[in-house]
Amino acid sequence: MQGRKVLLAAAVAAAVFSSAGKANAQTPGIVVENGETQEAFNYAGAVRDRVWVDSDFDSDADGLADKIAVDIIRPAETNNGLKAPVIMDASPYYSTLGRGNESQLKVDDASGLLQKWPLFLDNYFVPRGYAIALVDMTGTNHSTGCPTVQDATDNNAAVDVIDWFKGRRTAHDKDGNLVPAPAWFNGKTGMIGKSYDGALAAAAAVTGVDGLTTIVGESGPYDYYDYTRSNGVIQRGGHYVSSLANTVTDANRQAYCKPTRDKIDANDADATGDFTTPFWNVRNYVKDAPKVRASVFLTHGMGDENVRFDHFSRFWYALQDLGVPSKAWLMQTGHVDPFDNSRAKWVDTLHHWFDYWLEGVQNGIMSQPQVSVETSPGVLTDAASWPVPGTKQTQLFLKPGAELGLAPATGAEQTTTFQDSASQRETAMLANPTTVTANRRVFLTPPLSAPVRLSGTPTVQLDASADKTSTHLGAILVDFGPAFPRVNRATGDGVQTLTTTSCYGQASAVDNGCYKDVGERIDTTTTAWRVTKGVLDAGHRTSRNVTTPIVAGTRYPFSFPLLPNDYTFPAGHQIGVVIVGSYRDYGTTASTTAANITFSLKNSRISLPIVGGDVAARAAGISGGEPTTTTVADTGSAFTATVAGSAPAASPLPADLMAEALNKADFAGFTKLDTAGGAVQFLDGGQPLGAPVPLVGGVATLPVPALSGGSHQISATYVGAGAYAASTSAEITRLVPVNSTVGGSVPATLSLVLGAPATFGAFTPGLAKDYTATTPATVLSTAGDAALTVSDPGHLMNGTFSLPSPLAVSFSKAAWTAPVSNDPVTITFKQHVDATDALRTGAYTKTLTFTLSTTTP
Structure with a gap:
């Protein structure tokens, strides 16, 4: 049809x-x-x-x-x-x-x-x-x-x-x-x-x-x-x-x-x-x-x-x-x-x-x-891309007690030893994961509280030694949990030919363009699902070009990629890592040395490309986190938070073996765990102070923001990243001055206070002479400037008689450019009497008007 x-x-x-x-x-x-x-x-x-x-x-x-x-x-x-x-x-x-x-x-x-x-x-x-x-x-x-x-x-x-x-x-x-x-x-x-x-x-x-x-x-x-x-x-x-x-x-x-x-x-x-x-x-x-x-x-x-x-x-x-x-x-x-x-x-x-x-x-x-x-x-x-956006390589550590977590074990290093078996089948490798057997080691996360999606290429790094000069190493990433529908790739590549057909395009007398339909085979019974796997020949640990035998008993960082995948572990399941020697069901030749393989339960790890990275892993309940100490300091212009912790750094990946297996960013950025990464949230009285600040070299710096006056209790919380657990610092106090206003008003004031009237004494008739007299004055001004002037002095008078020479007046200070208070001024009077001036018996006087004025009251 x-x-x-x-x-x-x-x-x-x-x-x-x-x-x-x-x-x-x-x-x-x-x-x-x-x-x-x-x-x-x-x-x-x-x-x-x-x-x-x-x-x-x-x-x-x-x-x-x-x-x-x-x-x-x-x-x-x-x-x-x-x-x-x-x-x-x-x-x-x-x-x-x-x-x-x-x-x-x-x-x-x-x-x-x-x-x-x-x-x-x-x-x-x-x-x-x-x-x-x-x-x-x-x-x-x-x-x-x-x-x-x-x-x-x-x-x-x-x-x-x-x-x-x-x-x-x-x-x-x-x-x-x-x-x-x-x-x-x-x-x-x-x-x-x-x-x-x-x-x-x-x-x-x-x-x-x-x-x-x-x-x-x-x-x-x-x-x-x-x-x-x-x-x-x-x-x-x-x-x-x-x-x-x-x-x-x-x-x-x-x-x-x-x-x-x-x-x-x-x-x-x-x-x-x-x-x-x-x-x-x-x-x-x-x-x-x-x-x-x-x-x-x-x-x-x-x-x-x-x-x-x-x-x-x-x-x-x-x-x-x-x-x-x-x-x-x-x-x-x-x-x-x-x-x-x-x-x-x-x-x-x-x-x-x-x-x-x-x-x-x-x-x-x-x-x-x-x-x-x-x-x-x-x-x-x-x-939008693959690995899907938001994927981050996240390292999980192989720990004592068969644990798989975000941080290595604390305390003294422990190791574990198993013997390579050339005849071990994959079914035995995956069976009964909580049972310790002679030819494998299994590590499990707790049951997940949320789904975890992988997208990309995982990498295993075993810090290990063997008692022979050659061996194989294998790793299997497993989903342990209740069965659910998955494509059964183990049979017929996961598909089966159906009895129906579908046709595409046009037909000729000998070619009808019709093809049998194909359906997927679905597995609904497997509770130990192999997600991906990988193997390594120890002699090719650094290069695939040439075999370099290992030295028996010497520890090496054996790094190798697992096959990539895009897979979601459901909530309630456990992520498992199985470590073996030879892996015959990978389709490989097996090592014949039956080596005893010993590896570190502190330094050995698997890096998983998790969508959402360590944040998603933590949200799913994957335990771990290297203990950290966060300290906060006030430099005056900035608050700083230093996060300290200790975790073993990953060894560099061998380029010849792995450069093509990973994208450039993942290869170059294979996590170094000697410095904490992530971000710090500064707090003021327990409330967020700005946005989280990324750590650079283990230190986060926040320029001091505008703070209200009073006492501020500053602390910092490290939110945790990778193998590092969250931690919060003790509080430090930052005092900000409180401003208070007090005031009063000044009325506009211009005041000139004169001292006692000046007198020249007795004039001597028939004698040419200059007579001088002074009087003190005080100036008080609230204005921006002030000037002292006197009206035209004219001539001293005695009734209807006046002295021929005019009266002269001068000031020791007559101008001010700012407010002054009780500033003393000397007023000097000068009178000339000539030998020929006719003087009338009696007192010569003159009333003068002095004025203190301003242009900027």
């Missing part, structure tokens, strides 16, 4: 395009409605091509350059001017293991052209104006040469095909005729593929080849050393690389390609697990991420035991650090194509991704949340 609906929609879309085509038959084009390309071209009438692209390499050393076969299907309108982008899937599986959940193989028709095309890409995208190119990887199916499992000769196959599309390389048909670069190509290629195919897409991307616009990598191994080893422990021994090369080689060429495989065996370092260069370098695309020029859409199953989830995270971290346009789709399943997870939503998302990057359709996909994470079976939750 669903298929009929899709085909009916296709017929309508084709009719719409056909009508438009009559208006401009010379230039057919795509049809875009509602932000996506529509079915406007006929799949059954599409053009099919097969060409062989000429390479420059010779993988089988036969003296002839290899030829890469590529099958192309494209709308017939490309012969009449339609420009089409290419969606390419380069694969070694088209004639051996097949593609997709139903293991579809390429099937040719009688003329030697591809008739049955694996997967849905052709049915869905060709009617929307795309060309599909399926490339037979070097040495597989119709291509010549021999597979080398992602050596340069494998990886360059797709690159050479892109070069041909762009006109930089030659190609021929089955008869040897030169085939020119296609005129219909719009210049943009998008590669897609799962597993090996996804790695080939990444390998092409890290060349920076012009013409590769985007890749969609699905569960690809992006570092083949990490695919066959894990931190120096061999996961896939027995010359796995050459074994895979044999698997993807057609049966009739396997014997012929044996010399090529022998050369692989001679360089894989299976005997030591070392990272031999250049054998593994060419198969590591993470280190070459800076060369990527295409956008990248990665999908992966977090429960993938074939290509483990750290292949995604390592490549993803590198791309994010570089700012490469990217998107991610993360599932709880194992090695599964998202087409077999959330099919309808995946096809819709993939459609919009290719439309945007290859056809230039502005559909908003790059403004949508960057990541979709399956947070519970069948539920996809969007996030």
Whole structure:
């Protein structure tokens, strides 16, 4: 029924395009409605091509350059001017293991052209104006040469095909005729593929080849050393690389390609697990991420035991650090194509991704949340990035009493010893966590009072020694608690094929575009759920390049990453860490030394990427906190709070082993616990004084704010962070003066007080003489200024008689520029009498007027 609906929609879309085509038959084009390309071209009438692209390499050393076969299907309108982008899937599986959940193989028709095309890409995208190119990887199916499992000769196959599309390389048909670069190509290629195919897409991307616009990598191994080893422990021994090369080689060429495989065996370092260069370098695309020029859409199953989830995270971290346009789709399943997870939503998302990057359709996909994470079976939750925002690496310590907490044990250091067992199975490692056994150690948090979500890559650091010169170490992060629905990745990669089918795109007589539906397998019984795990070969503790034996009895900081995950521990469950030696169910070879391993219960720890960090851990009831002492001081201009505590610092992480396993920030910032971090809340009388102040070097500084007058009791509370517990200081007193106002008023006053009247005494007639007299005065003024003046003195008078010479008056001080009080002034009088002046008997007098005035009362 669903298929009929899709085909009916296709017929309508084709009719719409056909009508438009009559208006401009010379230039057919795509049809875009509602932000996506529509079915406007006929799949059954599409053009099919097969060409062989000429390479420059010779993988089988036969003296002839290899030829890469590529099958192309494209709308017939490309012969009449339609420009089409290419969606390419380069694969070694088209004639051996097949593609997709139903293991579809390429099937040719009688003329030697591809008739049955694996997967849905052709049915869905060709009617929307795309060309599909399926490339037979070097040495597989119709291509010549021999597979080398992602050596340069494998990886360059797709690159050479892109070069041909762009006109930089030659190609021929089955008869040897030169085939020119296609005129219909719009210049943009998008590669897609799962597993090996996804790695080939990444390998092409890290060349920076012009013409590769985007890749969609699905569960690809992006570092083949990490695919066959894990931190120096061999996961896939027995010359796995050459074994895979044999698997993807057609049966009739396997014997012929044996010399090529022998050369692989001679360089894989299976005997030591070392990272031999250049054998593994060419198969590591993470280190070459800076060369990527295409956008990248990665999908992966977090429960993938074939290509483990750290292949995604390592490549993803590198791309994010570089700012490469990217998107991610993360599932709880194992090695599964998202087409077999959330099919309808995946096809819709993939459609919009290719439309945007290859056809230039502005559909908003790059403004949508960057990541979709399956947070519970069948539920996809969007996030702005991954690890999700707010995630912080939070260290939990392995402590005596099987405790797992936010701080190391106090007091003298204790240790614990267990013996490595090469035969111990994972079921035994996880069973009965509170029972001490000889071959493991288990550490538990209290039951959680709130959910705790992890998002990212955990790291274990064991401060340990062994009584042998070599051993393995393993760690398992476990959710202990009542069962609840989770994807059962242990069986069938967490999925099962159903009896129903769904159809995508258009059909032809031999390809109906219909596929069996797939459902998730759900576990509802497990009470000890392995969340993630990790292993380390002690000889590769600092480098994967070379084995360095340990010295028996010598303590080392053994650091190694666990596989990343995005997982929520429910409330009521316990977070558990299981420490073991060999871990055979990891898929690795086991150590044969049966070493006794001793590790510190003070310095050993696991760093978990917790959403919300230590704040969320504390809120969930995870106990611990190194005791701290907070002291507060008053410097006059600022209050300071010093937080002191003691906790063992984490040892630096080995760069060669772990730089690619973590994002740059987590690697560089692996917590150093010798100085408290976090913030301090200053208090005034028990009430918050401003906002919390971050600690810098263990000290928080708050400039003294405006305080009211009186006595203030200042203290500081350290809120706790990481391994440090909260603490509050004693109070100190800050006295702020209290202002009080007293006043009075001054009336305006200008006062001049004169002393006794002045007298010259007796004038002597007939004698020329100057007579002088004085009188004191006192000035009082509240004005801003004052001036003392006298009226015109005139002449001394005796009745009607006057002295001929005028009376003169002067002041010792006559001006003031500020208020004065009782300021003394001497007034001097001077009178001249000449020898010829006629003097009349009696008293000569004169009344004068003195004035004290102001301009600023």
